Structures are given as structure tokens and as C-alpha cells.
Amino acid sequence: MKGRAFGHGRTYQAGGDLTVHEAAVFAPVGQVAAPPGTVNLPGPVGLFVGRADELAAVEAALETGGEVVVAAVHGLGGVGKSMLAAYYARARAGTCNPVWWITADSPTAVQAGLAALTGVLEPELATALPLEALADRAAGWLAAHEGWLLVLDDVADPADVAPLLGRTLTGRVLVTSRLGQGWHHLGARVLRLDVLEEVEAVDLLTRIAACGGQPTDMDGALELVGELGCLPLAVDQAGAYLGQTRLSPRAYLGLLRRQPAVMYDRTARGSDAERTIARLWRLTLDRLAGTPLAGHVLRILAWYGAEPIPRTLLDGLDAEPSEVQHALGELAAYNMITLDREHITVHRLVQAVARTPDPDDPHRRPADIDTARSQAADLLNDALPATHSDPADWPAWRTLLPHITALAEHTSPGADTTATARLLNQAGLFLNNQGAISRAIDYFERACVTYERVLGGDHPDTLMSRNNLASAYESAGDVGRAIPLYEATLADCERVLGGEHPDTLTSRNNLAYAYKSAGDLGRAIPLYERALADSERILGPDHPRTKAVRDHLAALE
Ligand SMILES: Nc1ncnc2c1ncn2[C@@H]1O[C@H](COP(=O)(O)OP(=O)(O)OP(=O)(O)O)[C@@H](O)[C@H]1O
Ligand SMILES: [Mg+2]
Secondary structure, rough: OOOOOOOOOEEEEEOOOOEHHHHHHHHOOOOOOOOOOOOOOOOOOOOOOOOOOHHHHHHHHHHOOOOOEEEEEEEEOOOOOHHHHHHHHOOOOOOOOOEEEOOOOOOHHHHHHHHHHHHHOOOHHHHHOOHHHHHHHHHHHHHHEEEEEEEEEOOOOHHHHHHHHHHHOOEEEEEEOOOOOOHHHHHOOEEEEOOOHHHHHHHHHHHHHHOOOOOOOOOOOHHHHHHHHOOHHHHHHHHHHHHHOOOHHHHHHHHHHHHHHHHOOOOOOOOOOOHHHHHHOOHHHHHHHHOOOHHHHHHHHHHOOOOEEEEHHHHHOOHHHHHHHHHHHHHHHHHOEEEEOOOEEOOOOHHHHHOOOOOOOOOOOHHHHHHHHHHHHHHHHHHOOOOOHHHHHHHHHHHHHHHHHHHHHHHOOOHHHHHHHHHHHHHHHHHHHOOOOHHHHHHHHHHHHHHHHHHHOOOOHHHHHHHHHHHHHHHHOOHHEEEEHHHHHHHHHHHHHOOOHHHHHHHHHHHHHHHOOOOOOOHHHHEEEEEEEEHHHHHHOOHHHHHHHHHHHHOOO
């Protein structure tokens, strides 16, 4: 009978001259029982923290009864999706059988994982049937049985598992994926996994650091997990590094700030060198290759703060608005950003990596990162409120300020451009107005240095920023620094702009006010008289500034 097929008429070539006789080996899948304890989970779960609510949510999603139940856990790479799935699956090993784990990052991998299940359920078929048939048989088995749990880990595209889920299944399927879109078509309940709580992250860091068995100085643990944005993968790697090097979290933080490119690409011995923070999201960005604007937008957003970024900030981008929205949608679908109607939020480590140049990474070419930084500054400049003193503009200032601060912090002052200087100067005016004078002074000082370096000491913008700095010194009560700077600036204004230029008048008026604040009426009064005469002549006697000068002078006499 060799070479003949019965039943459904299928014959499989199993290699060499051997042809499998289907009727002889194909018991109906419904009659094939799973051996007790058919479990293939990837290693022990190890240290596991938090996630009580998330486990309850997975449980609730998979316990609703009915036919097949699918839960899809999605989230940023490294947030702990696989870990959660493994923990849940291990807990179900006593009540579900089989508990079968498939690394499902491609259609081929799904097929291989299913074939391996047949290999366990019907070992006699493993060498007799080709992979495709083994996989098909496993899918048939799952359709015919209840009480199993299948984990499809790291699915790249719902379409890769749709054919499997489309068969009438009667068990539970837990999917993990970086992609958050497209699952509802498959009838899945969708759960988004977020980063750990701060206390859980500190707990994880501390316990991993202590794994070496020696007591560890945990000074700075809270700051470190904050800098890592409580991303489990990053916390785990930092903890292992601390355990190996015996450094404190504060010392590690220092290294991280000094050499981000090196530290983000470093793992402790025994960790997966391919799963460093620097490499973690490269695959996701590769998948977004069809939308090049997505990478560009992410590099721009990387220069802002981890606080919500107004979506309107991107209105100034030189791209079709529909393309920009599409790029944002794609980034959000892969959990690289989160979107609500008005804001974009980016995880701080995604930002840190995206602005760390690496010539070997097509998504982080140094030139692209520089371009993105200058666009980030331009977009902020375009969005600045019209005034710093009108309370109606203050909410907008408060939204933009963290992003101006972040851009300044992440840029070395030597790389500041006039766009950065303008941002700092304008933010300084707002901060000065709000009474945050020492921050205002820092910003004005940095803006002055840049204007001088780029535009030269005589440029009107340089003179204006020196005037602002002097006035912030004065607000701080530091007339000792304010007066010489005002005097020098007034002299430069007269020389460069002329004695009657409005900026010169402002400068003279400011200096007169500073003399008055210092109690030096002998110098304040003549200067005010000069300022009043100039204002009356140039601006007119009824101009508000002329009136202000007149009032100041009257108060002195
Ligand atoms: N609840 C947790 N308790 C302890 N450690 C955790 C936890 N969650 C995640 N981790 C740590 O973070 C690492 C990354 O988690 P995991 O591999 O589950 O991320 P993922 O979201 O599946 O990432 P990817 O998208 O790359 O597959 C784990 O190897 C583990 O070290
Ligand atoms: Mg995973």
C-alpha cells in the first residue's frame, strides 16, 4: 500500500522514498488527548514586581467564557509585555492544558510554534509530516479542544495570526505586541501596558542590584528610576549593572548623563547584548520605514520634555498636515508616542535614544539629529505667545516652558544658535515677569553669550539681550551687576543705534531707574531729564512711555 493515500486523499512526502500513509497515522484530532502538563514556557519568570491590576485585567478578559477569547497586550518595547504574559501563563499551568508559548514575530515563526505543538501532542508525526502540515494539524487540534492557553508573543502584525484565530477555537489566546492597532478586527480585548509605578521600579532596581549578594548603596535610586522613566527593561539593566559594578544609582546617573551613547548601549554580563536601550526600538522604526516622516517627527519630539507636547507645535512643519497626522498615527500605533486630542507624549528614554547620535543606526544619523534639533527650536519659536506679561498668554507659556527648558538642557551651550538664544531670551522675560528671577538670569546670560558669539557684540539683538540681563540683575536686587551692564549697554546703543533709537531710549530709562534703585539720585535725575526730553521729542508728549518717564521723574523731585 506504500504510496497510496486514503481518507481525504492527502499524501505527504516525508523525505527520501517514504510516503506517509494518511489513514494509518491520522487519528482525528478531536481524539488526540494532550499529555498532562503540556507546557513550554520560556524559562522561569524570575523576579517579578507589581502588575496586580494588569494581571487581573488579563484574567478578566480571558475569563469571559464563550468561544475563543483573545486578549492583546500592547505597549512600548521593553515595558514588560512578555514578562506579564509569562507570569500569567505560568499561573494558569495548573488549570489550562496545554499552555503553549509561541514566539510569533513572523508568519514562519507562528508556523514553527504550531508545528512544535503537534510534535508534543503527536510525536510520531513530527518526522513524518512537513512543517506546514504539522502546523495545520495543531491549529485543527486547538479548534477541536477546550481548556488550553496559547500565548502568541511579540506579534508584528495582526494579519500574521488572523488565519489561526479565524478558525473556530475554543480556548484562550493571549497576544503580546508592540502594535496597538488592528486587534479589534480579531475580536480581541485590547489592554495597553504602561511603565511600572515608581515604587515598583525602585523595588526592582534594589532587588536586582542586590542579586550579587553584597549590600548595595542605593543612594539616588528614585532619581535614577525617574531618569529611566520606570521602563522595566531599563530598570532591570541598570540594576544588573549596579550589582556588577557596585556603583550607587547616583554614580550610575552621573555616567548616564555624561556618556549617554555608551551607557545606553551597555548591559551587565549575562544580559542580552542585543536588548540594550539603544537598540531596543530600532526594529520598530525599521517597520515604520514606509513613513519616513515618522522617524523625523520622533527625532524632533526627542528634543522636547517628557511632559505633554501640544500637537499644534507641529503646525509649523514643512510637510502636508495630513502627512504629519499620518506619521503621528503610525508612531502611536507602535506605542512610540501616546496621543490625545491636543497633546503628544513621548517616553523619556525613547527621546534620549532618539537624540543620541549613532552613525551606525539609520534612525540616528548625526546630521539628521542636528537638523531635528534646529527644527525643534524653530517650531517652538513659531509657537511663542505674543507677550510675556498678558495673563491671557500665561497658560501657553506654562505649556511651552518645559519644552524650552528641555531643549536647552539637552543642547550644549556651545551649540546654541540664534533660534535657541531667542527662545531663552523670551522665556527669560516670562520667568522674570513671574518672579522666577534666578532662572531668568541663567537664561538671559546664556542668550547673551550666544548672541555675542554668533551675531557679535554690537548687534541690536545682543544689545537687547544685555539690557534684559541687566534688568533681571536689577530685579534680583543686584544693582552692583545691573548698573555697569546698563552703562556699557547704553554706551553701545548710543554708538551703534544712535542716541534717539527707541532701544537707546529704553536703555537710558532703565539705567536711570537702576540709579534710582541704588539711591544715587545725583545720577538718576539728570538721566531721567534727558530721557524725558528725548521721549517728548521723539515719541511725543502723550506717548505712554513719555508719561511713564515723567511720572518717574516727578516721584523723585
Ligand atoms: N513585572 C516585572 N517585574 C520584573 N521585571 C520586569 C517586569 N516586567 C518587565 N521586566 C523586565 O523588563 C524586561 C523587558 O520586559 P519584556 O521582555 O517583557 O518587555 P516587552 O514589553 O515584551 O518588550 P518587547 O516589545 O521588546 O518584546 C524583562 O526582561 C525583565 O527583566
Ligand atoms: Mg516581548
